[in-house]
Amino acid sequence: MENLLKIIISGLDNAGKTSILTALDKKYDFQKDIVQLKPTIRVEYHKMNFLKNNSIFWDMGGQDQYRDIYINYQDVYFDATDLLIYVIDIQDPERFENSLEYLDAILTFFTESKMDVPLIITFHKYDPDLRGNEEILKDIDELRTRILDNYSNFKILFQQTSIYDIISIVQLVSYGLSVFDEKFFELSELLENYIEVFKSQALLVFDRNGIIISEYYSDIEPEVYVELLESIKEHLFLLKRMEEESTYEYDHDISSIEHTLFSYLHRLNLGSELFFISAVTKESQKDDLLINFPEFLEDLTQILKELI
Ligand SMILES: Nc1nc2c(ncn2[C@@H]2O[C@H](COP(=O)(O)OP(=O)(O)OP(=O)(O)O)[C@@H](O)[C@H]2O)c(=O)[nH]1
């Protein structure tokens, strides 16, 4: 049966909410659209399909006057929320308090209405050049601790995102949507098992929109991780092409990254659904991957069938 999910994306004005949704829509060519964004007037709706679920994203403009409206008419706006994504601009410490107050107003409403809403809080604008910045990491840590202390009755996931790191944006949504189905845990276990069989570095399953359905990484050094993300990013572009050119001749593609990593992308058609599997492994281990891949595909198909 098809579900319709209501996902609210909220936070102060200028936090980056609309940018996140725009980046998701246009994963492949989004930078110029984001530069031209204007502040959101009240609420904008974005629709997105994810497996069985149709999701409506409510992008709640964060300017003062709109926040007042939402808070005064909370039941209109927040009623029947399935997931709240709350965006905090990590580059704007002067407004942390303000942002926590707004979050508190929303969570107080959920508590009073006895609504058990899962929550993802993202520390946004965590741009690649800020990775490892001690001040920012300290801020993130403090915010996280404060939020956890105050709202122990909520199920909260934390995430760091930047529109300059498209994978982080894709992950944000995939974490959010995976809280709705137990099958995702099974899938994650399957990937965990096979990453050992393959002796590989990364294993990801995407849907046709490039949303990560599940992913697993082995313990890897930071330098390898950066290369890995680059190769996955290439896969995102490629799977777009594979989807558009339904006549695309091959069901898989291989590339090598600086002769050390081997990167494999496979397309899987299941009924009218389309999935992509991305695997990255050491060049020297590629046989383990290629030999065991068909068996993995079979197991994966069993689980995916129940998700569509
Ligand atoms: N450096 C950086 N800037 C970002 C990022 N995401 C968004 N921005 C910028 O932040 C500004 C505000 O982005 P919006 O997406 O319009 O913010 P919003 O939360 O939708 O704001 P309202 O609609 O007013 O509530 C824009 O200038 C974006 O280009 C990011 O990850 N890193």
Ligand SMILES: [Mg+2]
């Ligand atoms: Mg906006």
